Amino acid sequence: MDPLVTSLWVVRFALLGLMWLFLLAVARVLLRDVRRASGDAGAELGRLVVVASPDGQPAVGATFAVDAVTTLGRDLGSTIVIPDAFASTEHAVITYRGRAWFVEDRGSTNGTYVNGSLIEGVVPLAVGDEIQVGRVRLRLDRGRR
Amino acid sequence: MTAAAAVAPRGIARFRPRTRRRELILLAIVTITLGVGGLSLGMQRTGRPTVEGGTLLAIYVLALFAVHVAQSVAGRRTDQALLPTVGMLGGIGLLLMIRLPQDLVTQRFGGIELGLAQLQLAWLCLGLAIIGTLGIVVRSDAWLRLYKYTWAAIGVALLLLVFALGVDENGSRLTLVVGPFSGQPSELLKVVLVIFLAGYLAEYRPLLATERTSIGPLHVPPLPYLLPMLAMVGVSTGIVIIQKDLGAALLFYVIFLVLLYLATGRASWVALGLALGTIASICLYFLFPTVQERVAIWLDPFADPLGSGFQIVQALHAFARGGLFGVGLGAGLPEIAGRLPIPAVHTDFPLAALGEELGLAGVLAILALFLVVVARGLRIAAAAADTFRALLAAGLAIVVGAQAFVIAAGDLKLIPLTGITLPFISYGGSSLLVNSVVVGLLLALSDRGIEPPPPPRTRGAIMRPLRRSRG
Numbered sequence: 217m218d219p220l221v222t223s224l225w226v227v228r229f230a231l232l233g234l235m236w237l238f239l240l241a242v243a244r245v246l247l248r249d250v251r252r253a254s255g256d257a258g259a260e261l262g263r264l265v266v267v268a269s270p271d272g273q274p275a276v277g278a279t280f281a282v283d284a285v286t287t288l289g290r291d292l293g294s295t296i297v298i299p300d301a302f303a304s305t306e307h308a309v310i311t312y313r314g315r316a317w318f319v320e321d322r323g324s325t326n327g328t329y330v331n332g333s334l335i336e337g338v339v340p341l342a343v344g345d346e347i348q349v350g351r352v353r354l355r356l357d358r359g360r361r
Numbered sequence: 362m363t364a365a366a367a368v369a370p371r372g373i374a375r376f377r378p379r380t381r382r383r384e385l386i387l388l389a390i391v392t393i394t395l396g397v398g399g400l401s402l403g404m405q406r407t408g409r410p411t412v413e414g415g416t417l418l419a420i421y422v423l424a425l426f427a428v429h430v431a432q433s434v435a436g437r438r439t440d441q442a443l444l445p446t447v448g449m450l451g452g453i454g455l456l457l458m459i460r461l462p463q464d465l466v467t468q469r470f471g472g473i474e475l476g477l478a479q480l481q482l483a484w485l486c487l488g489l490a491i492i493g494t495l496g497i498v499v500r501s502d503a504w505l506r507l508y509k510y511t512w513a514a515i516g517v518a519l520l521l522l523v524f525a526l527g528v529d530e531n532g533s534r535l536t537l538v539v540g541p542f543s544g545q546p547s548e549l550l551k552v553v554l555v556i557f558l559a560g561y562l563a564e565y566r567p568l569l570a571t572e573r574t575s576i577g578p579l580h581v582p583p584l585p586y587l588l589p590m591l592a593m594v595g596v597s598t599g600i601v602i603i604q605k606d607l608g609a610a611l612l613f614y615v616i617f618l619v620l621l622y623l624a625t626g627r628a629s630w631v632a633l634g635l636a637l638g639t640i641a642s643i644c645l646y647f648l649f650p651t652v653q654e655r656v657a658i659w660l661d662p663f664a665d666p667l668g669s670g671f672q673i674v675q676a677l678h679a680f681a682r683g684g685l686f687g688v689g690l691g692a693g694l695p696e697i698a699g700r701l702p703i704p705a706v707h708t709d710f711p712l713a714a715l716g717e718e719l720g721l722a723g724v725l726a727i728l729a730l731f732l733v734v735v736a737r738g739l740r741i742a743a744a745a746a747d748t749f750r751a752l753l754a755a756g757l758a759i760v761v762g763a764q765a766f767v768i769a770a771g772d773l774k775l776i777p778l779t780g781i782t783l784p785f786i787s788y789g790g791s792s793l794l795v796n797s798v799v800v801g802l803l804l805a806l807s808d809r810g811i812e813p814p815p816p817p818r819t820r821g822a823i824m825r826p827l828r829r830s831r832g
Contacts, residue, residue, distance in 0.1 A: 220404070220408055223404065223410070224401070224498065226402060226685070227400055228401055228687070228690070229686065230397050230401075230725055231394065231397045231398050231401050231690070232686060232719065232726070234394040235449075235453075235719075235722075235723065235727075236722070236726055237394075238390045238391060238445070238449055239730070239733070241386065241728060241731050242387060242442050243733075245383050245442045246740070272407060272623070
């Protein structure tokens with residue numbers, strides 16, 4: 217077959233293919249935008265997963281969405297209620313500032329532990345760190361997007 | 362740190378350059394596509410691997426990237442898919458113009474004579490400049506929002522000017538000639554109409570959506586509030602009908618119905634509007650011989666295949682020759698006795714030419730590109746901060762979409778043909794510039810950081826429903 221005819225065919229179909237490739241790329245941009253828009257309402261910054269809980273309250277494996285300010289304690293007004301006998305009424309607070317997590321003990325009787333060590337003041341928190349409030353241990357995970 | 366130092370970062374932040382990665386990637390694909398298109402055309406024409414019209418394509422791509430860079434430097438968070446999509450459409454149009462005989466349209470500027478593709482390139486670059494400027498500069502919509510009646514008056518005045526001083530071309534008086542330039546103001550009127558309707562509907566929406574008047578068993582919109590709008594739509598549609606610009610009339614009416622539906626959410630009004638539109642069309646059919654001729658051609662173009670039905674018959678043959686994948690750029694459109702089979706191929710029938718040379722796959726891609734523009738516009742409307750902006754964005758998107766539909770369907774003998782342009786692809790300065798204004802405004806509206814809308818004006822007299830007087 218004549219090389220010119222062959223290459224003409226290739227170029228012609230390359231043109232059509234590129235037009236559709238462009239459409240595909242645009243469609244991806246549009247889709248991502250729509251996803252982001254629909255995700256805005258239900259998006260969570262992070263989540264806490266219960267790792268250990270001797271009394272089963274809250275149950276191991278339970279997850280809680282963590283907002284910009286999340287309070288933990290026995291008080292029923294807390295964002296995450298921890299009905300553990302060794303937890304204080306207002307035990308700790310987790311905050312999200314800028315792009316980082318922080319945890320602060322709110323003067324609890326038994327203290328708050330991050331990865332097994334007792335904290336003082338405001339301590340930065342990384343994803344995957346474990347917080348202990350009373351006898352309940354919770355792990356900070358990335359939020360669902 | 363003084364107060365001045367605290368203020369300075371904010372001032373800089375307004376113009377902080379921001380990379381537009383997605384736009385860059387999409388523009389790269391556009392560049393490659395246009396290059397391959399030029400190569401395809403050059404190989405078909407000369408038999409050697411050359412890029413036909415390479416300089417023109419290069420200038421066009423440079424202009425696209427210039428707009429991209431300008432937007433990145435300005436650093437507004439505007440839409441990144443619109444410019445590449447419109448750039449692709451314009452590029453395909455430019456390829457078509459390079460491919461068509463250059464003496465189809467020529468214009469002299471001083472001693473330089475410009476052919477079809479060069480003129481189209483000049484218009485495209487001007488259009489891109491408009492898109493870039495509007496997308497960067499427009500940070501407030503007050504100038505549109507507050508002066509809607511002024512805009513409406515300017516639009517109608519322009520049309521009347523054409524009516525009085527215009528030049529007849531192809532049996533319709535559409536063109537206004539000023540010195541070496543000529544333009545079709547009815548193109549501009551569609552944008553003005555959207556601005557006016559968006560402003561009016563946004564202001565009276567609460568009333569229109571709740572209040573109703575009854576004429577017998579029929580629930581109709583509250584007439585006193587509808588009248589200014591109906592007057593504007595009636596006047597603009599009436600003038601273009603008298604000018605025999607039926608495509609524009611159809612477009613205006615579609616815009617009106619869509620915006621009315623978007624603002625009020627009442628399907629019954631749209632049904633009423635469609636019924637009235639149908640009655641008006643039937644009246645027009647009996648009043649104007651042009652309409653009768655167009656409908657007759659539409660129903661059976663083969664009745665007079667060498668006379669009135671010639672263009673449509675040739676267009677249908679072109680689509681048929683194109684098949685699934687087309688015959689290749691530059692290989693179609695056989696000339697009959699040294700002339701193109703479709704005389705108005707560069708304005709009214711670019712889709713037929715592209716259908717022959719790029720086939721169904723190409724035409725579907727082009728239609729999908731228009732769909733992307735509309736989808737983007739509606740997305741911007743959905744995210745808009747208030748009613749005016751939402752209606753404006755939706756209306757602007759509908760302008761492009763409806764126009765593309767009316768002419769594409771006309772080319773394909775789906776509806777009677779009306780002589781309007783295919784946005785961004787057809788040759789024509791007025792059409793390109795006005796559609797660029799549309800895209801530029803959409804870009805400006807898509808910025809999340811745009812100045813917040815003014816608080817609604819609480820004018821008791823307007824917000825309170827009219828009381829119907831009894832007996």
